[in-house]
Amino acid sequence: MIIAIDGPAAAGKGILAKRLAEHFGLALMDTGLIYRAVGMNVVRAGGDPEDAEAATAVAEKISAADLDVGDLRSDTAADAASKVSVVPGVRAALLAFQREFAANPSGGAAGAVLDGRDIGTVVCPDADVKLFISATVEVRAKRRVKELQERGLEAIYARVLEDMKERDARDQARAVSPLEPAKNAYPLDTSDLDADQVFERVLEYISSRNQEV
Numbered sequence: 001m002i003i004a005i006d007g008p009a010a011a012g013k014g015i016l017a018k019r020l021a022e023h024f025g026l027a028l029m030d031t032g033l034i035y036r037a038v039g040m041n042v043v044r045a046g047g048d049p050e051d052a053e054a055a056t057a058v059a060e061k062i063s064a065a066d067l068d069v070g071d072l073r074s075d076t077a078a079d080a081a082s083k084v085s086v087v088p089g090v091r092a093a094l095l096a097f098q099r100e101f102a103a104n105p106s107g108g109a110a111g112a113v114l115d116g117r118d119i120g121t122v123v124c125p126d127a128d129v130k131l132f133i134s135a136t137v138e139v140r141a142k143r144r145v146k147e148l149q150e151r152g153l154e155a156i157y158a159r160v161l162e163d164m165k166e167r168d169a170r171d172q173a174r175a176v177s178p179l180e181p182a183k184n185a186y187p188l189d190t191s192d193l194d195a196d197q198v199f200e201r202v203l204e205y206i207s208s209r210n211q212e213v
Helices: 015-024 031-044 051-059 066-070 077-085 089-104 119-122 137-149 157-171 195-212
Strands: 001-006 025-030 112-116 129-134 185-187
Touching: 001 015, 001 119, 015 025, 015 112, 015 129, 025 031, 025 089, 025 129, 031 051, 031 066, 031 089, 051 077, 051 089, 077 157, 089 112, 089 119, 089 137, 089 185, 112 119, 112 185, 119 129, 129 195, 185 195
Parallel strands: 001 112, 001 129, 025 112, 129 185
Antiparallel strands: none
């Protein structure tokens, strides 16, 4: 069983992916972390995440160990990830990494949950379940500010909102694998829903699909 979850930042993909993986006993991959790892590795080396050659070289050497570095949840990492993700060479290098995980889930699991920006459209186009999780950019910015503040970090709403708008624009406009719903994805706007409500609605959708099959 492969579950593909796509959507913009702070829409609720990560929490949903984790809960679905636990519920169904599936392996979990936050594919955004891979791009964050690439971006931060470029930054740590003193490079520019928008340098296609440097970013591609880093992506071709990425490993599972790179996903355990502690600063991948920072806004700096998110911004770097958004920049390297528009590089065709980076996306090509990481595509095989993600598909290998889906084909051979860790821990001998009977399937996997992957969340990101192009899982249902490119990485796992034949996924059993495809979800597109979204929310208004204003709601997502408020969620991100709260998340950062809970981690003890300074966060200014206006700045986070502007950064998120810029990130959305890059993700949606990139030539390779732009952020967009798969044609057969289940769309869910989480603006007015809490995590429990999102989880319940998705479980109902998956159950209805199973009954149809």
